Amino acid sequence: MVIPLKANQKKLKGISIGGAWNVRYEQFVIESITFEKIANPQKTDVNACDEPPVIDTAKNGIINEKLSAWDFVKQLGAGLQYMVFIDAPELLDFGMDVHPGNAFSKPTKEQIQFIKSKGFKTIRIQTNPGNDHLMDKDYRINPSYIKHIKQVVDWCIEEDMYVIICGPFAEYGIDEKYKKRVAAGDVHFAGYFVNENDKKESERFLRAVWKQYAEAFNNSYDEHLIFENLNEPVDVFHVENVHSWFPKDDCSRCKKAYEVLNDYNQLIVDTIRSTGGNNTNRFIMINGLGAKCWTITSKNFKLPKDKSNNKLIPTYHEYTMGGSAAFDQYSDYYTNGIKESILETFAAFDKVYFSKHIPVYVSEIGQSRRTPILERIKWIKDFMAEASKPSRSCAALLHVDGALKDDGGFFSGYYDSWKLGWYDEEFVDTFIYGAQGKDYPLSADFVKKNEVKVESIVGKNLLKNPLELKNWEGGYKLTSNVLALATPAKYKLVFEFERKGSDPRFNIGYNDSRLNWHEVVPLLQKSGVKGGMIDGTTIKVKAKTIEISVDEELAKQLEYTIGIYLNGKDIIIKSMKVIE
Numbered sequence: 001m002v003i004p005l006k007a008n009q010k011k012l013k014g015i016s017i018g019g020a021w022n023v024r025y026e027q028f029v030i031e032s033i034t035f036e037k038i039a040n041p042q043k044t045d046v047n048a049c050d051e052p053p054v055i056d057t058a059k060n061g062i063i064n065e066k067l068s069a070w071d072f073v074k075q076l077g078a079g080l081q082y083m084v085f086i087d088a089p090e091l092l093d094f095g096m097d098v099h100p101g102n103a104f105s106k107p108t109k110e111q112i113q114f115i116k117s118k119g120f121k122t123i124r125i126q127t128n129p130g131n132d133h134l135m136d137k138d139y140r141i142n143p144s145y146i147k148h149i150k151q152v153v154d155w156c157i158e159e160d161m162y163v164i165i166c167g168p169f170a171e172y173g174i175d176e177k178y179k180k181r182v183a184a185g186d187v188h189f190a191g192y193f194v195n196e197n198d199k200k201e202s203e204r205f206l207r208a209v210w211k212q213y214a215e216a217f218n219n220s221y222d223e224h225l226i227f228e229n230l231n232e233p234v235d236v237f238h239v240e241n242v243h244s245w246f247p248k249d250d251c252s253r254c255k256k257a258y259e260v261l262n263d264y265n266q267l268i269v270d271t272i273r274s275t276g277g278n279n280t281n282r283f284i285m286i287n288g289l290g291a292k293c294w295t296i297t298s299k300n301f302k303l304p305k306d307k308s309n310n311k312l313i314p315t316y317h318e319y320t321m322g323g324s325a326a327f328d329q330y331s332d333y334y335t336n337g338i339k340e341s342i343l344e345t346f347a348a349f350d351k352v353y354f355s356k357h358i359p360v361y362v363s364e365i366g367q368s369r370r371t372p373i374l375e376r377i378k379w380i381k382d383f384m385a386e387a388s389k390p391s392r393s394c395a396a397l398l399h400v401d402g403a404l405k406d407d408g409g410f411f412s413g414y415y416d417s418w419k420l421g422w423y424d425e426e427f428v429d430t431f432i433y434g435a436q437g438k439d440y441p442l443s444a445d446f447v448k449k450n451e452v453k454v455e456s457i458v459g460k461n462l463l464k465n466p467l468e469l470k471n472w473e474g475g476y477k478l479t480s481n482v483l484a485l486a487t488p489a490k491y492k493l494v495f496e497f498e499r500k501g502s503d504p505r506f507n508i509g510y511n512d513s514r515l516n517w518h519e520v521v522p523l524l525q526k527s528g529v530k531g532g533m534i535d536g537t538t539i540k541v542k543a544k545t546i547e548i549s550v551d552e553e554l555a556k557q558l559e560y561t562i563g564i565y566l567n568g569k570d571i572i573i574k575s576m577k578v579i580e
């Protein structure tokens, strides 16, 4: 690498070389440093590549044209995420030699063989060409990036595995470092946005990316190679109500995002099909808005029109227990509410897809290793039991990331790409067995050692400090984790108050796991409120304590929320307790 010194620099006191603090895992060796006098030194462009575009030139290919998506998905078995192609390390210019910024080692064939030997049949390669791998304003992808992907794809195929190439991410567009690069005119960075304003340019980007992918992978690949439109396409700018990740059918902006994404999906399918050959009949997975289960069953979602029959697979991501502890919907425990949510999801799929012989693919499923292992195991076992019912065609792929130590709440890795090992194997095996419709036998010892005992919270004050509520400002949020498995099946919530004004009122409500708001007070009409009077969605506080009854249904809901909220006016809530 050539690094020009300042012009007219006569002397150097020394050279200081430091590790890049934000690249956690990569190592490299500087073999030598030499000084050369050059007339017009140019800094090495780490993105430069003089290789020709990667084109699959095989004239003829064999692909099983008659295979339907329904029968195909039943063959995919357990899948594993392989996310080595998504990041420029914290957007530093490492060039093509090092691309995993997320703690994975560089890909090797041994890794693929190791993953296969565990029992995985499918690998999903996430890609992000617009993150430092573009060559120019026409969105030409660095050929060496595609070659790297192709190498891994070929290894998978040689091992008789299925491999999914997934299109780009949507959320990088709001990353500050990314925005700075784009603003500075850096052509190596570009992306797409799921909104009307950015639609034209986004379409140009998506068409370019998918044309290059489809030209690079065609007749040499049969149905073992699958394309997936996009990774978690979200309207990143629609953040005011967190609708980016929790799209709503009745929100006009979300409706628009659905429409824009439907158009992108159509464009991607058409672009892939236009390359002919085996891509005419290749299976294509279609990830819906925000990758949520309810957005692919929404009336606003459209599977693209396709010249080929039965080759499209609706796809979403499943994090029923919240995935990462960094998210509000995270749960340490597998509760009845979570179980019910799984049944609800499959009931919706039965109606919209399975009854019509259309499969569903779960291109990510996962839960943080921070979660007690037996709780995770119960959850994924139940999920896979539903997915593998004979009346359904549904396969799933385990999400793993590269963080092998819990660094503050993210998913953490089940798979060690450096030492070739597994963490929490009982969980991984339960998933793999589940994909085959089988139960993984856990030893009695393991169960005994990991059985979760949650201390009852009955009688304990759930508020850390007294909560002063003046005028519906500064409400309080309680996470579900506090209540999960810690209460009787039904109970009373008792609040202790101090009056601070003439019209003391109080409200309680919660966001369910799909971020739909629910008022609790109207549900109390039948049981009444001891010490208070129901007035619409609020309780007029009449005494020093009020008591509300939480029946079994509500208790189940309160265990599985994205926050329970307390608010009010003219009061201080001194305590909040669960009483049997």
Ligand SMILES: [Zn+2]
Pocket: 238, 243, 247, 248, 251, 252, 253, 254, 255
């Ligand atoms: Zn919205």
